[in-house]
Amino acid sequence: MITFTVNGSQVECSSENKKLIAYLRDDLRLTSVKEGCGDGACGTCMVLVDGKPTRACIPAVSKLAGKNIVTVEGLSGREKEVYSYCFASAGAVQCGFCIPGMVISAKGLLDSNPEPSPGDVKKAIRGNICRCTGYVKIEEAILMAAKFLRDGAPMPKPEFTGRLGEDFFRVDAGEKTLGTGLYADDMVVDGMVYAKALRSKYPRARILGIDFSEAEKHPECIKVITAANVPGNIKCGHLVKDWDALIAVGGITRYVGDAVAIAVTGTKQALDEVLALIQVDYEELVPLTSPRESLAEGAPKIHDGGNLLSLQTLKRGNADEAIAGSKHVVTKHYSLPVTEHAFMEPECAIAMPEGEDGLLLYTGGQSIYDEQREISGLLGLHPEKVHVRSMLVGGGFGGKEDMSVQHHAALAAWIVKKPVKIKFSRQESIMIHPKRHAMEIDFTTACDENGKITAVKAEIISDTGAYASLGGPVLQRACTHAGGPYNFQHVDIVGRAAYTNNPPAGAFRGFGVTQSAFAMESNLNLLAEMAGISPWEIRYRNAIRPGQVLPNGQIADDSTAAEECLLAVKEAYDRSPYTGISCFFKNAGLGVGVPDTGRCIVSVENGKVHIRTSAACIGQGMATVTIQMACETLEVPPDMVVAEPPDTARTPNSGTTTASRQTVFTGEATVIAAKKLRAELDNQTASGQTLEEALAALEGQEFYGEFKPETDPMGSDKPFPVSHVAYGYAAQVAELDDAGRLVRLTAAYDVGTLVNPKSAESQIEGGIAMGIGYGLTEDYPLEGGYPKAKYGTLGLLRSTDMPETEIIIVKREHDPLPAAYGSKGVGELATIPTAPAIHGAYYKLDSVFRTKLPMENTYYRKKK
Numbered sequence: 001m002i003t004f005t006v007n008g009s010q011v012e013c014s015s016e017n018k019k020l021i022a023y024l025r026d027d028l029r030l031t032s033v034k035e036g037c038g039d040g041a042c043g044t045c046m047v048l049v050d051g052k053p054t055r056a057c058i059p060a061v062s063k064l065a066g067k068n069i070v071t072v073e074g075l076s077g078r079e080k081e082v083y084s085y086c087f088a089s090a091g092a093v094q095c096g097f098c099i100p101g102m103v104i105s106a107k108g109l110l111d112s113n114p115e116p117s118p119g120d121v122k123k124a125i126r127g128n129i130c131r132c133t134g135y136v137k138i139e140e141a142i143l144m145a146a147k148f149l150r151d152g153a154p155m156p157k158p159e160f161t162g163r164l165g166e167d168f169f170r171v172d173a174g175e176k177t178l179g180t181g182l183y184a185d186d187m188v189v190d191g192m193v194y195a196k197a198l199r200s201k202y203p204r205a206r207i208l209g210i211d212f213s214e215a216e217k218h219p220e221c222i223k224v225i226t227a228a229n230v231p232g233n234i235k236c237g238h239l240v241k242d243w244d245a246l247i248a249v250g251g252i253t254r255y256v257g258d259a260v261a262i263a264v265t266g267t268k269q270a271l272d273e274v275l276a277l278i279q280v281d282y283e284e285l286v287p288l289t290s291p292r293e294s295l296a297e298g299a300p301k302i303h304d305g306g307n308l309l310s311l312q313t314l315k316r317g318n319a320d321e322a323i324a325g326s327k328h329v330v331t332k333h334y335s336l337p338v339t340e341h342a343f344m345e346p347e348c349a350i351a352m353p354e355g356e357d358g359l360l361l362y363t364g365g366q367s368i369y370d371e372q373r374e375i376s377g378l379l380g381l382h383p384e385k386v387h388v389r390s391m392l393v394g395g396g397f398g399g400k401e402d403m404s405v406q407h408h409a410a411l412a413a414w415i416v417k418k419p420v421k422i423k424f425s426r427q428e429s430i431m432i433h434p435k436r437h438a439m440e441i442d443f444t445t446a447c448d449e450n451g452k453i454t455a456v457k458a459e460i461i462s463d464t465g466a467y468a469s470l471g472g473p474v475l476q477r478a479c480t481h482a483g484g485p486y487n488f489q490h491v492d493i494v495g496r497a498a499y500t501n502n503p504p505a506g507a508f509r510g511f512g513v514t515q516s517a518f519a520m521e522s523n524l525n526l527l528a529e530m531a532g533i534s535p536w537e538i539r540y541r542n543a544i545r546p547g548q549v550l551p552n553g554q555i556a557d558d559s560t561a562a563e564e565c566l567l568a569v570k571e572a573y574d575r576s577p578y579t580g581i582s583c584f585f586k587n588a589g590l591g592v593g594v595p596d597t598g599r600c601i602v603s604v605e606n607g608k609v610h611i612r613t614s615a616a617c618i619g620q621g622m623a624t625v626t627i628q629m630a631c632e633t634l635e636v637p638p639d640m641v642v643a644e645p646p647d648t649a650r651t652p653n654s655g656t657t658t659a660s661r662q663t664v665f666t667g668e669a670t671v672i673a674a675k676k677l678r679a680e681l682d683n684q685t686a687s688g689q690t691l692e693e694a695l696a697a698l699e700g701q702e703f704y705g706e707f708k709p710e711t712d713p714m715g716s717d718k719p720f721p722v723s724h725v726a727y728g729y730a731a732q733v734a735e736l737d738d739a740g741r742l743v744r745l746t747a748a749y750d751v752g753t754l755v756n757p758k759s760a761e762s763q764i765e766g767g768i769a770m771g772i773g774y775g776l777t778e779d780y781p782l783e784g785g786y787p788k789a790k791y792g793t794l795g796l797l798r799s800t801d802m803p804e805t806e807i808i809i810v811k812r813e814h815d816p817l818p819a820a821y822g823s824k825g826v827g828e829l830a831t832i833p834t835a836p837a838i839h840g841a842y843y844k845l846d847s848v849f850r851t852k853l854p855m856e857n858t859y860y861r862k863k864k
């Protein structure tokens with residue numbers, strides 16, 4: 001029996017080999033201690049052991065006899081107040097999964113150094129990865145907390161109007177900072193059992209047989225589930241139903257993440273023991289590990305329909321002729337890598353029977369209605385029988401759009417008739433969910449003697465891996481945005497997405513544009529050189545202005561501020577010799593004629609205004625966005641407004657959190673619904689009632705808002721098709737020192753009407769951190785279809801790697817766009833320009849024109 005102290009109370013643990021994290025989470029139910037990797041690499045499990053920040057996933061309980069452990073739950077009331085206030089005030093909380101660990105590292109620092117320098121703070125949180133914020137606001141929060149704790153000043157009581165443009169505190173900041181907000185893995189349900197899938201041993205192999213007779217003899221085994229047990233359609237997939245929930249005997253696996261069987265056990269610990277007893281007889285087959293191989297004549301078919309998932313073309317004008325007649329022409333081949341989302345919260349879901357013939361799922365995905373549809377198909381149920389509720393989501397970035405754990409948890413719960421939890425280990429997460437597409441791009445760009453772009457021609461081949469996921473639309477966005485935010489009319493882009501036996505690729509912040517932007521922007525620097533002008537100048541001369549026509553044929557609307565973004569970073573560009581620049585754009589919404597709807601119900605309940613929408617908050621602050629939209633419309637204080645979490649029984653389908661769409665689509669749906677309530681409130685108050693009385697009179701009433709703008713499909717014969725309802729624009733300047741160290745990133749953003757300045761800045765900073773990783777450090781090596789990365793080797797940016805940042809929000813004076821008060825969304829655009837800006841800076845520093853990411857032979861990464 002090991003005795004030690006946790007948060008001031010003496011505790012005893014009899015399982016000496018148990019990891020501290022398991023004891024704290026499972027036995028003591030301390031939910032601030034998060035399990036991000038289980039491997040000492042992420043810092044989400046940070047606790048103090050005798051005052052020293054320590055990763056709780058490392059030590060076994062046997063090493064802790066007599067020690068004093070402190071988690072966020074054990075902070076003093078004053079400390080809790082200070083940290084919650086400072087993290088909210090600084091805008092330091094997004095998905096929140098890293099934040100309690102950050103608080104512990106901060107406390108470890110401030111207890112011994114009450115007046116730290118910014119550098120001290122950076123160092124103190126070096127062991128804590130944050131994938132959302134870029135660390136800037138977290139460091140500000142810790143410095144602010146240090147001051148409050150030093151001075152003993154009373155905590156301010158901020159008063160908010162909740163109106164647009166105000167730094168209204170995120171409504172979830174407090175619970176995320178203190179670790180009381182619940183993510184799926186924080187939930188424990190009476191009678192809950194556990195499940196885990198056995199994955200294919202080979203990327204491509206025929207399953208000849210599955211023998212689980214020994215597995216079912218294990219005392220903790222409740223059931224082994226195979227494809228034969230699936231009651232409905234075994235094929236999943238939001239857009240293309242090609243993803244087998246389980247590979248059946250006789251079937252061929254398509255990647256090493258394919259599930260072959262699912263073990264359901266009474267304890268978590270028994271899962272691997274039971275899986276080890278399942279015998280699978282494979283006939284190993286040669287995998288196809290590149291699109292060139294899979295598209296080659298005679299290649300074996302990965303899916304019945306062949307290996308070409310999608311062919312996309314964007315053709316306007318006559319690019320060949322324009323290129324032939326141009327003064328300067330650049331052609332380059334670019335290789336862009338697979339990247340891993342590395343959201344901090346590994347996938348987790350809990351499913352359980354509900355009522356006589358229904359199912360309830362607690363999830364942390366990007367769309368509860370997609371999950372409802374997939375699961376009802378798998379189980380052969382009417383969708384209304386599948387009730388889906390979202391817990392907090394610890395980051396997604398596109399990587400939680402597809403089924404990962406949800407469908408398996410639902411299947412297991414349906415079969416064993418018990419609550420079932422499935423949680424991915426970090427290694428499973430790295431192996432299984434769809435990644436950013438690797439792309440090979442041949443890119444030709446031409447200009448005249450003045451540096452005016454005349455044409456772009458490109459061929460893009462993307463590796464969509466084993467399953468379609470969102471590979472078609474991702475490729476489409478890579479093509480539609482390849483010409484950049486510039487004004488020229490001859491464009492010829494052909495894209496192909498091919499299935500391979502690599503892990504699937506799907507949505508990832510930037511959605512294909514990250515890749516084609518890198519090619520376009522890098523080529524532009526060479527054209528500038530040939531034309532004898534600077535990289536800033538060539539962008540300025542070509543930047544799209546309102547009323548001009550984008551290469552995809554859409555007329556730029558009045559809000560378009562690409563020019564203003566470039567002007568805003570000009571000084572930063574001219575400041576030092578080693579600066580690189582990039583200017584880009586990104587759509588809001590699915591666009592190109594795809595039905596896309598934002599929905600919201602505003603209801604009056606217990607005297608408060610409830611906003612009900614299924615739009616998932618994956619860190620971007622959806623609840624805060626809808627509250628600010630409602631406050632702006634209703635002119636009521638934010639404490640009278642409640643944003644409900646997504647729940648298929650309460651909140652209407654507002655589509656997936658993808659394509660930077662939610663601020664515009666669900667934002668506008670909220671505005672529409674709130675305007676209807678406003679009209680009723682105005683009627684009541686006009687007759688002399690107070691707001692409270694008016695709300696009481698409307699108790700129980702619901703007001704529905706739906707926003708469903710039309711866009712034109714790809715290949716539309718309209719002369720100027722409207723591909724997307726809105727575009728945001730940005731310019732970034734990267735600055736290197738003589739040693740090649742990235743010292744400053746200046747970013748100017750046109751995001752339309754600002755909803756919450758701090759949130760927007762924090763998203764941009766986080767996007768920049770991700771873009772730096774994409775350009776310089778992140779890698780997801782694959783060998784023969786086998787992923788080789790671990791969380792600690794992904795190359796994720798740490799606090800000490802982050803350069804100084806300056807965020808400039810620019811806006812053109814114009815009549816606001818018609819939706820969501822003119823907001824445009826910023827999620828994806830935050831990442832897109834960073835890698836090409838850094839590329840340009842390195843080109844100036846060492847004259848080496850790099851064509852692969854992550855860039856090699858830099859301060860950050862030596863040549864392999």
Ligand code: FES
Nearest residue numbers: 037038042043057
């Ligand atoms: S869970 Fe302990 S360091 Fe990641």
Ligand code: FES
Nearest residue numbers: 095096130131132
């Ligand atoms: S807020 Fe840090 S990982 Fe999401």
